[in-house]
Structures are given as structure tokens and as C-alpha cells.
Amino acid sequence: MTTDLLFTIRELRVNNILNVNHLDIKKDKVTCITGESGAGKSTLMKTLNKMITPDSGEIFYKGTPLKEIDSVQHRRKVIMLSQVPLIFPGTIKDNLIMGYKLNGMKPGDDEILKQAIHNMQMTKELHEDAGTLSGGEKQRLALARILLLEADVYLLDEPTSALDEDTEMMVLDHFIREIKKKHASLLMITHSNKVNEQFAEERIYLSRS
Amino acid sequence: MENSSIIDIELWRLISAYLFVLLLIFIFKVRGIARQKMLVMAAFRMTLQLVIAGYVLTYLFELSNPYLTLGVIFIMEGFAIYTIYKQAGTRLSVSLKKTIAISMITGTVFCLIFFNFVVIHFEPWYDPRYFIPIAGMIIGNSMTGITLSVKVLLNSFTSQRDMIEGALMLGAEPKAAVKPYVNHAFDSAVMPTINNMLGMGIIFLPGMMTGQILSGVSPLLAIEYQIVILLGILGSVGLSVIIFILLAYKNFFNQDAQFSPEGKS
Numbered sequence: 001m002t003t004d005l006l007f008t009i010r011e012l013r014v015n016n017i018l019n020v021n022h023l024d025i026k027k028d029k030v031t032c033i034t035g036e037s038g039a040g041k042s043t044l045m046k047t048l049n050k051m052i053t054p055d056s057g058e059i060f061y062k063g064t065p066l067k068e069i070d071s072v073q074h075r076r077k078v079i080m081l082s083q084v085p086l087i088f089p090g091t092i093k094d095n096l097i098m099g100y101k102l103n104g105m106k107p108g109d110d111e112i113l114k115q116a117i118h119n120m121q122m123t124k125e126l127h128e129d130a131g132t133l134s135g136g137e138k139q140r141l142a143l144a145r146i147l148l149l150e151a152d153v154y155l156l157d158e159p160t161s162a163l164d165e166d167t168e169m170m171v172l173d174h175f176i177r178e179i180k181k182k183h184a185s186l187l188m189i190t191h192s193n194k195v196n197e198q199f200a201e202e203r204i205y206l207s208r209s
Numbered sequence: 210m211e212n213s214s215i216i217d218i219e220l221w222r223l224i225s226a227y228l229f230v231l232l233l234i235f236i237f238k239v240r241g242i243a244r245q246k247m248l249v250m251a252a253f254r255m256t257l258q259l260v261i262a263g264y265v266l267t268y269l270f271e272l273s274n275p276y277l278t279l280g281v282i283f284i285m286e287g288f289a290i291y292t293i294y295k296q297a298g299t300r301l302s303v304s305l306k307k308t309i310a311i312s313m314i315t316g317t318v319f320c321l322i323f324f325n326f327v328v329i330h331f332e333p334w335y336d337p338r339y340f341i342p343i344a345g346m347i348i349g350n351s352m353t354g355i356t357l358s359v360k361v362l363l364n365s366f367t368s369q370r371d372m373i374e375g376a377l378m379l380g381a382e383p384k385a386a387v388k389p390y391v392n393h394a395f396d397s398a399v400m401p402t403i404n405n406m407l408g409m410g411i412i413f414l415p416g417m418m419t420g421q422i423l424s425g426v427s428p429l430l431a432i433e434y435q436i437v438i439l440l441g442i443l444g445s446v447g448l449s450v451i452i453f454i455l456l457a458y459k460n461f462f463n464q465d466a467q468f469s470p471e472g473k474s
Contacts, residue, residue, distance in 0.1 A: 049378055053465050071466035076380030086375030088389075102381035146379065 005062075006153065006185050007048060012057035018043045020057075023204070027062075030176055030186045032196045035206030041189045042083065044206065045155045048187070049080035076103050080155040085142040087133070092117065092141060093126040099145035108148060116144040119174050121167055135162035140171060147178055154179060156188045165194065172199055227252070266341070275335035282321075282344050286314055289352040297359040302472040308456045309355060316449025317344075317351050324441045346417070346438055347445045350402065354446035355453050358398035362454060365390040366461060366470040373468050383462045391454050398450040402443050409439065 007025040012018065018040035025031055033041050046052040047059060050071045059066040061074070088098050093113060100107040113126055120140040124133070130141060139162050146154060160168040176199055179186055190196055196203065230252045237244050269277055290310050294301060301309075321344055325331070331339045366373070369390055376386035409415070410432070414422075417438060421431040460472045 050465060051374060051378060051467060053463075053467065072380060072382055075378060079380060080378035082371070082375055082378060084371050084375070086372060086379075088372075099379060102376050102379045102385055104380065104382075149379075 005060075008058075008060040008063075010058045012047070012059065013055045014040070014043055014047060014052060015055060018047070018054075020044065025187065025204075026185075026202055028183060028185055029201045030188070030199050031202040031204060032200035033187065033189045033204045033206060034191070034196060035204075036208055039206040039208045041206050042157050045080060045157055045187065045189060048153075049078055049155055050074050051080070077151055078153040078155065079103070079146050079149060079151040081142055081146055081157060081159055083157045083161070085135075085138040087130050087138050087141065090130060091127050092124055092130050092133075095130045095141055096126075096145050096148060099149060103149045105149060112148070116148055117141070119147075119178075120144045121170055136164075136167070139163065143171065143175060147175060150182070151184055153185045153187065156186065158189050158191065160195070161191070165192075168192070168195065169198065266337075269337045269341065273333075273335070273337055275333075278335040278337045278340050281337070281341055282348075285344060285348050286317065289313060289348050293352055293356050293359065296356045297363070300363060300471065301359075302460060304460045305359075305457060305472050308453060308460060309359065312449050312453035312456060313348075313351060313355055316452050317348050317445055320347055320351075320441060320445035320448060323444075324437075328437050328441065342417075343438070343441070347441055350442040351445045351449040354398040354402070354450045357401070358394040358450045358454055359457075361397045362390065362394040362457060363470075365393060370468070370470050377466065377468060383458070383466050383468070386468070387458050387461070391458055394454055395450055399443070399447055402439075402446050406439055406443070409435070415439075 004027055005024050006027040006029075007023075009020050009023040009025075012020040012023075017038075033044070035041050043052060047054050048061075048066075050066060050069075053067075061069060061078070066074070088095050090098075093110070096113045096116065097107045110126060117124060117126070120143060122137060122140050122144075124137065130138070133141060139160060143156075143159055160171055163171065172195060176186065188195075188199075230248065233248055234245050236242075237248065269281065290313050293309055293313070294306060297309075324343060324347070325334065325340065329339060329343070334340075366387070373386050373390070377383070415435060418428075418431045418435045421434065422428055461470065462468055
């Protein structure tokens with residue numbers, strides 16, 4: 001098994017939702033996943049994050065069968081962001097710190113946290129209540145939170161669906177520049193043609209089986 | 210009875226107390242609330258159950274046999290566990306039922322042993338006059354505590370599924386992903402006991418104390434018992450509920466650390 005591939009997927013079947021015979025995902029690339037609703041895009045992403053165990057077939061992560069890797073250790077390196085942004089009760093700072101804690105890392109100091117928020121085009125302060133943020137701000141907070149972590153792969157499920165196009169482009173541009181610096185890979189589900197055209201280095205289209 | 214100050218209620222006076230039931234039936238009828246049947250049933254069952262309990266307890270006290278005492282405790286535990294299963298609804302998986310039984314028995318038995326042997330210390334150790342009422346209070350309160358925590362835990366696992374899965378996706382250990390909801394379930398289960406302690410003696414005199422005072426025991430002795438009983442209940446509720454939730458959350462994760470609010474079957 002060659003290891004310049006990030007994920008190797010063979011004969012994958014999940015719950016009659018997803019049916020992928022042969023799919024390779026390359027390392028260090030930005031891969032955009034598009035497709036009709038109900039095609040199983042989120043399901044595919046969850047199987048890569050080990051949130052779903054496939055009914056049959058094999059997934060290899062850097063050449064190792066996914067079922068031989070500990071789920072929690074895998075998710076710490078292959079982080080996923082679901083469609084609904086995860087906001088914990090408390091301030092923006094609490095939310096950023098929660099990311100570090102759940103991921104098993106030591107939290108960064110306030111300067112780093114502040115910078116992370118501002119990089120996401122947010123004008124909020126750390127002590128502000130995260131519960132009152134708008135949908136778009138919650139998505140950006142969730143993105144800022146995972147960007148602070150040391151992941152190898154980022155799996156994003158429609159991460160900027162609640163943002164206007166200009167902000168969406170700026171936020172993703174920053175996000176991708178940062179993960180390139182970390183030599184991490186990005187897999188992103190998107191419905192935006194513009195995002196797909198501008199950022200995708202590899203493209204996957206899922207159709208309903 | 211060594212203490213003769215208590216008045217024995219004559220039969221006709223006792224029956225006169227049932228006028229309160231008639232009063233309620235009248236109110237229900239006038240207001241058009243369809244509860245008469247249930248009230249009659251409740252009054253009937255209360256009477257029957259207490260009469261039986263009175264004779265059974267008299268019999269047990271006279272025999273004062275260790276096996277009989279332990280048998281009664283065993284039946285109480287069984288009934289309490291069965292009540293939790295019924296109260297919690299139909300969604301309990303087999304492994305969760307096991308967890309409930311284990312935590313109920315370990316929590317209450319530990320507290321009961323400590324309470325009987327250290328705090329009150331009566332002889333012989335199986336004296337049903339002490340053992341049975343104390344066990345009743347400890348088991349009954351733990352039962353209520355576990356029922357509450359089961360309900361709160363199942364509710365928040367269903368409603369907060371996205372939050373729990375979102376935390377797992379970031380690489381959270383299952384324990385960390387459910388921690389806020391597990392803590393909430395513990396808190397909800399012990400709050401009634403703590404509230405009860407806050408109002409104690411001012412807003413209400415608990416049943417046991419009322420009973421003791423009515424039967425001629427000095428209020429000072431009655432409060433001694435009340436204090437230790439309340440502390441015993443607190444400990445027993447806390448212990449059985451913490452054992453329950455620490456074991457229970459694991460039922461909701463599979464070997465791949467994937468979460469399911471219905472639990473493993």
C-alpha cells in the first residue's frame with residue numbers, strides 16, 4: 001500500500017446510503033466534495049473520522065486499516081467539523097479552550113486565542129457570550145477552534161454555509177493558508193461552485209447510488 | 210409499648226377520617242374532574258397496604274429472625290429496582306437495567322451497613338424494629354434518586370446528541386464528551402435531598418419525626434434520629450447515583466467510541 005495517499009477506500013458500503021467502490025484521497029491537498037443531497041457526503045466524512053463504522057469494505061489511513069486505529073487517537077489527528085456548529089455554554093474563550101481540552105492538548109494563551117478570532121474576520125472579544133453569536137459567527141468560531149489544534153487532516157462539512165460570499169472566501173483563504181503551513185490536508189463538503197473552483201486541488205463528486 | 214402517652218385511635222374515629230376522601234370526591238364531582246375512580250382506588254390501596262404492613266411488621270418484630278430481616282431487605286431492593294424500570298419508560302436496554310440494579314444494590318447496602326453498624330449501632334444487628342424502617346428510607350430515597358438521574362441522562366443524551374457527537378469528532382474521550390450531561394444528571398438527582406435539608410424543621414417536620422413525637426418520644430431525641438437519617442439518605446442517594454452514572458454512560462458507546470442515545474442493546 002502506497003503511503004503518499006491519505007485515504008484509500010475500497011468497496012465501501014454504509015447502510016444503503018453510501019456505496020464507494022474505489023476512491024483515493026491525496027495527502028497535503030485541498031479536496032472538495034460535492035454532490036446531491038442524500039448522496040452520503042456527510043456519511044462518507046463520518047466514516048473517515050470513525051464516527052460511523054462501515055458495514056463492509058476497507059478504509060486505509062496512510063496505509064493502515066482504519067479499524068486497527070484507536071478511534072479517539074484517530075479523531076485527534078483527523079478532526080471533523082459537522083454541519084451544525086458545536087457551541088458550548090459560556091464565552092468565546094471557553095469555547096476555544098474546550099477544543100484544546102477535548103482534543104487532549106494544553107490551551108494556548110489569550111493572545112493566540114484573540115488572534116485566532118480576528119483571523120476569522122470576527123470583531124468579537126474573548127469574554128463575550130458564545131450563545132448570542134449569529135449562525136455565521138458560530139461557524140467561524142468553530143473553524144477558529146479547530147485551526148488552533150495540531151491536526152493532520154481537517155474534515156469540514158459545509159463549514160461556511162451561513163456566511164456571505166465575500167466573508168466565506170476570506171475565511172477559507174485564511175484557513176487553507178494556515179493548514180498549508182502545518183502540512184495538513186483538507187477535505188471539505190461544499191455546495192458553492194465558487195469555493196469549489198477557487199480552492200479545490202482535487203474534486204470528488206458523489207451521486208446518489 | 211413502654212411509652213403509654215400515645216392515644217389509641219378508636220375505630221369510629223379512624224373511619225371518620227375517611228370523610229376527607231368523600232370531601233375530595235365531592236370537589237372532583239362539582240368541578241367535573243375525572244379523578245374519583247383513581248382517588249377511591251388510592252384510598253383503598255393505601256388502607257389495604259398499610260393494614261398488611263402493620264400485621265407483617267408485628268409478626269417480623271416478634272420473630273426477630275436475621276434471615277427474615279434480610280429477606281425483607283431483599284424484597285425491598287427488588288421492588289425498588291422494578292419501580293425504577295417502570296418509571297424510566299420503555300427505552301431501557303438490558304445492560305442499562307443491569308447497571309441500575311448493580312448501582313442500586315451496592316449504593317444502598319454500603320450505606321445501610323455503615324449506618325446500622327457505625328452510626329446507630331443496635332443489638333442484635335438484625336433487629337427488625339431498626340433495620341427495616343431504616344432500610345426502607347435509604348432504599349426508597351436511592352430509588353427516587355436513580356429514577357431521576359436515569360430520566361435526566363436519557364433526556365439529555367437524546368436532545369444533546371449533536372453536541373456529544375461534535376465533541377467526539379474533535380477527538381474527545383467518551384467520558385469527556387458526556388461529562389456536562391452526566392454531571393447534570395447527578396446534580397438533578399441529589400438536589401431534592403439537599404432542598405429537603407434546607408427546609409427541614411422550619412417548613413416541615415418529616416414523617417418519621419412526626420411519628421416519633423406523636424408516640425411520646427422527646428423532640429430532642431427525635432431530631433437526633435432525623436439528622437442521622439437525613440445524612441444517611443444524602444450519602445445513599447449520592448453513592449448509588451454516582452455509581453449508576455459512572456457505569457451507565459459506557460452503555461451508550463460502542464467499542465469504536467461511537468455514541469448512540471438509545472444505548473447498546
